[in-house]
Amino acid sequence: MILYPRLYIDNVRCIKIDFLNKNNIKAIILDMDNTIIDLSKNIPEGTKEWVDSLKKHGIKFCIVSNSIHKDKVIKIANELGIDVFILFAKKPLKSGFKKAMKILNIKPCNIAAVGDQIFTDVIGANRCGMYSILVKPIDRKDILITKIKRPIENYIINKYLKKKGNKDVF
Ligand SMILES: [Mg+2]
Secondary structure, X not given: XXXXXXXXXXXXXXXXXXXXXXXXXXXXXXXXXXXXXXXXXXXXXXXXXXXXXXXHOOOEEEXXXXXXXXXXXXXXXXXXXXXXXXXXXXXXXXXXXXXXXXXXXXXXXXXXXEEOOHHHHHHHHHHHOOEEEEEOOOOOOOOHHHHHHHHHHHHHHHHHHHHHOOOOOO
């Protein structure tokens, strides 16, 4: 199901090395807004440490954002020590993910793509054959366009959780 994530978790820091190894994941593509920063551009405590610890295990990172604000993306990428980032990715289109894949030089089946939105992050990742991970948005506030989509996303998430029960839907 293209609308469903492979995994639904509270935040990026729930992604542990054991899980990545078990699923043969070598790289993580991160969405930016409401996934690694809140709307005031703050990075939640522990996020940098989380990136560092996974990097020590050889996991590669890339930020793929629909944002057009270059300075903002560069600042966040620098703060997290992530040197690969794609701006204006136009998710759920494949182009941004494909660029990331090429730079990372890792096959899509070995990449996890993480984000807070079904209609951009999850669909895009699923279309590319990556391991899609949905996180809860850091901020309750959203920009207008996202605010409109949230009730529909919540409906899909509830259906997903019901279907999933205790078993893996994939
Ligand atoms: Mg987002």
